[in-house]
Amino acid sequence: xxxxxxxxxxxxxxxxxxxxxxxxxxxxxxxxxxxxxxxxxxxxxxxxxxxxxxxxxxxxxxxxxxxxxxxxxxxxxxxxxxxxxxxxxxxxxxxxxxxxxxxxxxxxxxxxxxxxxxxxxxxxxxxxxxxxxxxxxxxxxxxxxxxxxxxxxxxxxxxxxxxxxxxxxxxxxxxxxxxxxxxxxxxxxxxxxxxxxxxxxxxxxxxxxxxxxxxxxxxxxxxxxxxxxxxxxxxxxxxxxxxxxxxxxxxxxxxxxxxxxxxxxxxxxxxxxxxxxxxxxxxxxxxxxxxxxxxxxxxxxxxxxxxxxxxxxxxxxxxxxxxxxxxxxxxxxxxxxxxxxxxxxxxxxxxxxxxxxxxxxxxxxxxxxxxxxxxxxxxxxxxxxxxxxxxxxxxxxxxxxxxxxxxxxxxxxxxxxxxxxxxxxx
Amino acid sequence: xxxxxxxxxxxxxxxxxxxxxxxxxxxxxxxxxxxxxxxxxxxxxxxxxxxxxxxxxxxxxxxxxxxxxxxxxxxxxxxxxxxxxxxxxxxxxxxxxxxxxxxxxxxxxxxxxxxxxxxxxxxxxxxxxxxxxxxxxxxxxxxxxxxxxxxxxxxxxxxxxxxxxxxxxxxxxxxxxxxxxxxxxxxx
Numbered sequence: 364x365x366x367x368x369x370x371x372x373x374x375x376x377x378x379x380x381x382x383x384x385x386x387x388x389x390x391x392x393x394x395x396x397x398x399x400x401x402x403x404x405x406x407x408x409x410x411x412x413x414x415x416x417x418x419x420x421x422x423x424x425x426x427x428x429x430x431x432x433x434x435x436x437x438x439x440x441x442x443x444x445x446x447x448x449x450x451x452x453x454x455x456x457x458x459x460x461x462x463x464x465x466x467x468x469x470x471x472x473x474x475x476x477x478x479x480x481x482x483x484x485x486x487x488x489x490x491x492x493x494x495x496x497x498x499x500x501x502x503x504x505x506x507x508x509x510x511x512x513x514x515x516x517x518x519x520x521x522x523x524x525x526x527x528x529x530x531x532x533x534x535x536x537x538x539x540x541x542x543x544x545x546x547x548x549x550x551x552x553x554x555x556x557x558x559x560x561x562x563x564x565x566x567x568x569x570x571x572x573x574x575x576x577x578x579x580x581x582x583x584x585x586x587x588x589x590x591x592x593x594x595x596x597x598x599x600x601x602x603x604x605x606x607x608x609x610x611x612x613x614x615x616x617x618x619x620x621x622x623x624x625x626x627x628x629x630x631x632x633x634x635x636x637x638x639x640x641x642x643x644x645x646x647x648x649x650x651x652x653x654x655x656x657x658x659x660x661x662x663x664x665x666x667x668x669x670x671x672x673x674x675x676x677x678x679x680x681x682x683x684x685x686x687x688x689x690x691x692x693x694x695x696x697x698x699x700x701x702x703x704x705x706x707x708x709x710x711x712x713x714x715x716x717x718x719x720x721x722x723x724x725x726x727x728x729x730x731x732x733x734x735x736x737x738x739x740x741x742x743x744x745x746x747x748x749x750x751x752x753x754x755x756x757x758x759x760x761x762x763x764x765x766x767x768x769x770x771x772x773x774x775x776x777x778x779x780x781x782x783x784x785x786x787x788x789x
Numbered sequence: 790x791x792x793x794x795x796x797x798x799x800x801x802x803x804x805x806x807x808x809x810x811x812x813x814x815x816x817x818x819x820x821x822x823x824x825x826x827x828x829x830x831x832x833x834x835x836x837x838x839x840x841x842x843x844x845x846x847x848x849x850x851x852x853x854x855x856x857x858x859x860x861x862x863x864x865x866x867x868x869x870x871x872x873x874x875x876x877x878x879x880x881x882x883x884x885x886x887x888x889x890x891x892x893x894x895x896x897x898x899x900x901x902x903x904x905x906x907x908x909x910x911x912x913x914x915x916x917x918x919x920x921x922x923x924x925x926x927x928x929x930x931x932x933x934x935x936x937x938x939x940x941x942x943x944x945x946x947x948x949x950x951x952x953x954x955x956x957x958x959x960x961x962x963x964x965x966x967x968x969x970x971x972x973x974x975x976x977x
Contacts, residue, residue, distance in 0.1 A: 371953050371960070372925035375906055379926060382903035383817035384824060386837065391812055393838050398808065398845045577871045640874060640939035771936040 552595040552603075556784025558758060562587040562613045564776040566642050567765075578642035578772070585674060587612040587778065589681065595786065601689045609681040611706065613766070613776040616672040617641055643675060643774045644729035644767045646713050675713050675727050677766060677776070679706035685738060698742035704760070708732050735763045740782070750789065756782040793857060800848045808845055815858060816841070819865050824907045825922050826869035828915070836872060840865040866927060870937060873919055901960060909959045917952035924949050 563584035591609030598604070617639075639646040685702030708730055714721045740758035747753050758780050765773035796814070799807025820837050827833035843864050851860050910918060919938060923929045924945075929937070931945040938945070 371957055374901070374960075375910070375921075375956070376926050378901065378903050378906050379821065379825060381818065382821040382907070384821045384904070384907070386816045386820045387834060390816070390834050390838055391809070394812065394841050394845075395805070395808075397838075397842050577875055581875075645939045769936050769939075771933070 549597050549599060550788050552593075552597065552752070552786040552788045554593050554595075554752075554754075554784050554786030556591065556593060556609075556754070556782050558589040558780040558782040560587040560589060560612075560760075560778040560780040562615070562776060562778040564613075564615060564642070564762075564766075564774050567773045567775065568771055581617050582642060583616045583618070583672070585614040585616050585676075587614050587676070589778075589780065589782075591681070593683075593784070593786070595687070597788075600692065603687045603689075605685045605687060605700070605702075606683060609683065611679045611681040612676055613679070613778060614674060614676045615641075615643065615776075616674045618672050639673070641673075641675065641727065642767075642772055643677070644727045644769060646673070646675070646725050647728050648713075648725035649723070673713060673715055673724070674721075676711060677708065677727070677730065678710040678712075680709055681706050681736075683738060687742070694745070696742075696744040698744060698756075699740070700742060700756075701737070701739040703763070704736045704738055706734050706736060708734075708766075729768045730766055731764070731768055734766050736760050736776075737763055744786075747785075750787055752786045752788065754782070754784055754786060758782050797848060797851065797857065800845060811844075812841060815861055818858070819861060821903065821907065822862060822865050823869065825910050825926065826866070826873070826918065828911055832872070836865065836869050839872075840868045843868065866923075870919070873915055874938070876915075901963070905963065906960075909956060909963070912959065913952055913955060917948050917955065920945055920948040921952035921956070 561584055564582075566578060589609050589611040591607055591611075593605055593607035595603050595605040639648065681704050683702055683704045685700045687698050687700040689696055689698050691697035711727050711730060712723060713725045713727060714723045716722070738758060738760050740756050742754055742756035744752050744754045759777070760780075761777045762775040765775055767774045793814075796807050796810050800811055816837065819840065820833065823833035823836040823840070824830070827836055840861070844861055847864075851857065910921070913921065920934055923934045923937065924931070931942045931949075934940075934945045935942045940948075
C-alpha cells in the first residue's frame with residue numbers, strides 16, 4: 364500500500380543514526396592486548412638524528428681542518444708577499460721592462476731581441492709559470508729568514524737551490540694564490556650534469572594521516588634520474604647564482620598487481636572499464652592491455668612472469684634557480700647551495716615489468732601540470748685543468764606543492780641524489 | 790560532558806580504566822556504524838577493534854573542536870574505507886551517468902527496525918554500500934566521495950542511484966511480505 368512518500372536516505376539515516384548493537388566480549392580483549400599505554404621510543408627518529416649529527420660534525424671538523432691547513436698556507440704566502448709584485452701588475456711590468464730593454468739598447472741583434480721576447484710570457488700559463496719562478500727564487504731567499512732547511516744540489520745551474528718540504532709548501536701556497544687570483548674574477552660557467560635519484564613521496568590529508576596508512580603500505584620508492592645543462596654566474600669569489608634546464612623524473616611503485624587476480628566481480632573485466640587507485644591519482648589503464656594482463660596472466664596465481672609492482676613515472680622539465688655560497692676555497696672548493704625549481708609536467712607513464720621488458724599500461728590521471736620543488740645541497744668542486752671544473756654535489760629535492768589535484772590526499776614527491784658533472788668557465 | 794572530559798584525559802594519560810569506560814560508552818553505537826560498512830559481523834568486529842586502537846593511540850590529537858563522538862565516528866568510517874580500498878582498488882567506472890533525481894517511494898518506516906536495515910545494507914555490493922553510507926548517512930558530497938574513493942563524481946552519483954533502487958526494492962519486498970502476513974492473520 365502506498366503511504367506518504369519518504370526519502371529512502373532519510374529513512375536509513377534516521378533509523379541508523381543512533382542505532383546500537385551489542386558487541387562480542389572478545390573485541391575488548393583484543394583491543395586491550397594491542398593498546399600500548401607507554402609511547403614507544405622512536406628509535407628510527409633517534410637513529411636518523413644521530414647520523415645527521417655525526418655527518419654535520421664531520422663536515423664542520425673537516426672544514427675546520429681544511430681551513431686550518433689553508434690558514435697555514437696563507438701564513439706562508441704572507442711572508443713571501445712582501446717582496447712579490449701584485450699579479451695584476453706583474454705582466455704589465457714585465458712587458459714594460461722588456462720593451463724598455465729593447466728600445467734602450469740599439470746594439471741588440473735581431474736574435475737577441477727575439478730571445479728577450481721569448482722570455483716574455485704571452486699567455487696565462489706562461490705568465491703563471493714566470494710568476495711562480497719569481498716566487499720560487501724569492502722563497503729560497505726567504506727560507507733562510509724563516510730558518511727552513513735547504514739542500515744545495517750538486518748539479519744546480521740555476522740561481523736557486525732545491526726547496527725543502529717547508530719551502531715546497533710555500534711554493535704550493537703561491538701556486539694556489541695564482542689559482543685563486545684567477546678564481547677571484549667573476550664570470551660565467553656552463554656545464555652539464557647527471558643525477559641518479561632515490562624518489563619517493565610524503566602524503567598529507569585532512570584526516571590526520573589515517574587515510575594515508577594504506578597507501579604507505581602499498582607504495583614504495585623508485586630509482587629515478589635528472590640530467591641537463593646549467594648556467595652559472597659567479598659574481599664574486601664566494602657568491603654565484605645558477606639556473607639551467609633539466610629533465611627530471613619522480614615516481615613510485617605499488618604492489619597491487621598481485622592482488623588483481625582477486626577481482627570479485629568478473630563483469631569488471633568483461634567490460635574493461637575500471638581504474639586503479641593510488642595516492643598520486645587514479646591510473647586510467649589501457650583496457651585491452653590490462654584485460655590481457657589481468658584476465659590472462661594474473662588469474663593464474665602460479666604464473667610469476669609479470670612483476671607484482673606497478674610503476675608510475677612522472678616526467679618534468681625542471682627550471683632551477685639556485686644561489687651558491689663557497690664555504691671553503693682551496694684546491695677543492697666546498698659549496699652550499701639552495702633554491703627553487705619550477706617543474707612542468709611533460710609526460711607520465713604507468714607500466715609493469717615482464718622480465719627485462721616494460722609493458723606500458725596507462726597513465727596517472729589528475730596530475731597538476733606545474734608544481735614547485737625546493738633544492739638544497741652540498742658541493743665539492745675540483746679544478747681539473749685551466750677553466751674546467753668537476754663537481755660532485757649531494758642534493759635533496761622536496762616538493763613545495765603537491766603533484767596531484769586531489770584536495771583530500773596530497774602527494775609531495777621528494778628525492779635524494781648525487782649530482783655529478785663538469786663546468787667550463789669563460 | 791565533564792565526565793567525558795575526565796575519561797578523555799584519563800585515556801590520554803593511558804589509564805586502562807578510562808579506556809574501558811570510553812569503550813563502553815561508544816562501542817555499541819560504533820559497532821552499528823561498522824555493520825553499515827562491513828559485509829558481515831566478523832569484518833565489522835575487525836573494523837571496530839582497529840578503530841578503537843587508533844582512537845586510544847591518537848586521542849591526544851583530539852583538540853575539542855567538535856564532538857568527541859563525531860571524532861570517533863570519523864575514525865571508524867576511515868578505517869572501514871581503508872579496508873574497502875585495500876580489497877577493492879579496482880573499481881568499475883560507468884561511462885554514462887544514469888543518475889536521476891532522488892526516487893520517492895512508499896513510507897514503511899514504522900515496520901522496519903535498525904537491525905533489518907543493517908542487514909539490507911550489508912547485502913549491497915561494496916561499491917554501492919560505500920557510496921550510499923558516505924552520502925546518505927555521513928553526509929559527504931559527491932565531490933568529497935569521489936576524492937575519498939578515487940572515483941569520478943559521475944560514478945559516485947550512479948552508484949548512489951543504483952544503491953537506492955536496490956535498497957528500495959529490498960525494503961519494499963520485506964515490507965510487502967510483512968504486510969501480507971499481517972493481513973492474513975487479521976483476516977483469521
